[in-house]
Amino acid sequence: MSKEIVSRKEDYSQWYNDLIIKGGLADYTAVRGCMVIKPYGFALWENMRDVLDKMFKDTGHQNAYFPLFVPKSLFEKEEENAEGFAKECAIVTHYRLKLNPEKKGSLMVDPESKLEEELIIRPTSEAIIWNTYKGWIQSYRDLPLLINQWANVVRWEMRTRLFLRTAEFLWQEGHTAHSTADEAIAETKQMLEVYATFAEKYMAMPVIKGVKSPNERFAGAVDTYCIEALMQDGKALQAGTSHFLGQNFAKAFDVKFSDRENKLDYVWATSWGVSTRLIGALVMAHSDDDGLVLPPKLAPIQVVIIPIFKGDEQKMAIDEKVSHLVKELKKAGIKIKYDDSENSRPGWKFAEYELKGVPVRIGIGARDLANNVVEVARRDTKEKKNYSMDGLSESIISLLDDIQSNIYNKASTFRAEHITKADNWNEFVQLLDEKTGFISAHWDGSGETEEKIKELTKATIRCIPINNEQEEGKCILTGNPSTQRVLFARAY
């Protein structure tokens, strides 16, 4: 019973923490603001990573790796970017410790070891990468340069939250260089599509594709494209970003190329990334009061088999039958676990795998052997049904597909119900407070108005949706003329 989780309605934050800690994904550590990702959580990340990595490679990208440390002089070259991250950097100033003469058994920073130049632990890698690209790019023949890196980064946030905002997190960051603005913009949009496809097809999480307002734009970008997801508490979550960087970094790092006419020009850049935050999004998008609900396409365990038996004789008969089933299901490409551990009883296992979000559970006992059936329980609806053992792999595959689309549809319905139009200020505030979710409203396009709305309501412009419908209207706050609605929400 110690593993019971707090209900979502009672305490949303506690519910979220319980899901992650008791579901076995991650835990806090001794390090401030950092977490340890446990094997089950990491297996989930690996599955996500594998899918994304393949999508990147299918769109012509290659992986590489750049240093963790960024010398301060490089870091500060692109001013806007440096300023944007200045307040959340971890900095290496020394390289050696020594015994503390005043306190036996303790160490102190050796003042003699002060670095001539401080090293910034990357909060993002544009600086170190563009400094490297300078040496790689001379001609249009070297372009486009399409590189991705899987790495960890550090952002010294004031307040942290498992997966959503930790001091250190894992991510991928793509950094590309192009000979024309159009090509770079096309790349930015292409990667946004990749992210959206991943979120919807694999995470079963509907997202809105859009462009950030100038206030919310990535420091150093010309345009920031994003995918925005909606969580079950009605708050929005930025799930991925793709930036068109213009020539800002090329100019800051002096990266020029000769075009076909032998004219020198700065290259055009993009960067794009998603992080372990996606795990937080996944957790919040689908889970319920019984625990995690993981989409079959990403679940580390898709099917768990639990034997129910009295005595060794029954156990052996079940083992024998299950070994054939496991072989059959594995052959069909299903990630399966047979939990025949005798340390815990069936009821405990049922609850445990529900907590862990395993999409399908198969129960098998002496009774089932006699009838040539298994009991199949699906995590999303908690429905239980007997399935014939004959052709089990086919029926399980179609069940997994069904679960995948069911949880997508559920999230999709929820989101559709939580995008609401507001046409005046009172309505806007009331919707934010009572209905939550995305509010579609007119905005006069000014940064001050956006800032003011944020101050008054804590809502920010999540994005201006791509291919947004143009419509005459009046700004929700100022009444100034507006040409389109944008999406507001309170966000993580």
Added chain:
RNA sequence: CGGGGCGUAGCGUAGCCCGGUUAUCGCGCCUGCUUUGGGAGCAGGAGGUCGCAAGUUCGAAUCUUGCCGCCCCGACCA
């Protein structure tokens, strides 16, 4: 850095206001038996610098002061 709260076994906690035997209870853990189709039952057992330091006192988990750490709310943010 501002406002609030908390630190007692691996986890969650009672006791603190009003100082007094051997620090409470639940989960978990260990041993044994019985169990096993929705988080098992019984019996026995192990496990504690009561966050740290100083002070008051015959006596401190409890009172005082200082420090440290954590959580929540705000500013910041993928």
